[in-house]
């Protein structure tokens with residue numbers, strides 16, 4: 001479908017943004033049908049601007065401009081060689097943050113995505129942005145992919161990780177990284193959507209003291225995902241309902257975290273930025 005055809009969609013002018021199925025593929029056509037495509041090729045900012053424009057009419061799950069700035073500021077500060085993101089979707093954050101990591105002298109950006117269709121769309125937009133040699137989208141469950149990245153030796157430690165996927169998996173994936181010793185003093189985590197739709201178990205975990213975490217760890221690894229306090233929609237999203245984490249691990253309660261909310265002005269959501277500042281023996 002061409003950009004012109006998109007004006008005939010069911011609710012484009014409605015105040016409520018359209019959630020019509022297949023809008024991710026429509027985004028791809030909208031961008032590749034631009035008349036001056038050659039001016040966009042190799043320009044991450046222009047691709048992002050078009051994604052923002054598309055999002056004026058369609059509900060997309062992207063991190064967006066204001067929360068995105070919190071993470072790009074972190075990239076400028078941490079200057080990771082390798083940055084990992086959990087949850088690629090159509091590649092907005094992978095393009096925004098991948099460009100920032102490259103500009104700061106990094107080596108690569110790894111984006112973990114469950115849905116192969118979203119990954120395919122993201123790859124074509126990453127390609128258009130000129131980041132295909134820098135950003136790699138890895139298809140599969142984040143826990144399986146994180147485990148494989150560790151065991152292959154490709155990623156031994158987390159420098160900066162953006163967490164933006166299945167909400168109940170934030171905590172279990174972090175514990176898996178802790179279990180492998182990938183979280184070390186200096187590691188930084190940026191977790192999206194901690195206020196909306198919200199993530200009470202994750203916030204509680206990263207804000208707990210070592211003593212509190214040791215108490216909980218005595219009970220052993222939790223079975224399944226902790227869905228306490230989640231909206232039903234967040235639990236049932238991404239067709240992971242009923243599934244359990246691939247690994248049962250307690251993590252490393254001895255890691256000391258400093259964690260704080262970063263809420264852009266006027267936003268109903270925030271990014272929780274968590275820094276590992278030490279290990280308490």
Ligand SMILES: C[S@@+](CC[C@H](N)C(=O)[O-])C[C@H]1O[C@@H](n2cnc3c(N)ncnc32)[C@H](O)[C@@H]1O
Nearest residue numbers: 061062063087089092093113114141142165166
């Ligand atoms: C909120 S969207 C990510 C948005 C993206 N970070 C951005 O800002 O453009 C969440 C994505 O996580 C993916 N996802 C959900 N559960 C996952 C899992 N267990 N492993 C990997 N990806 C997952 C979904 O398919 C979806 O594309």
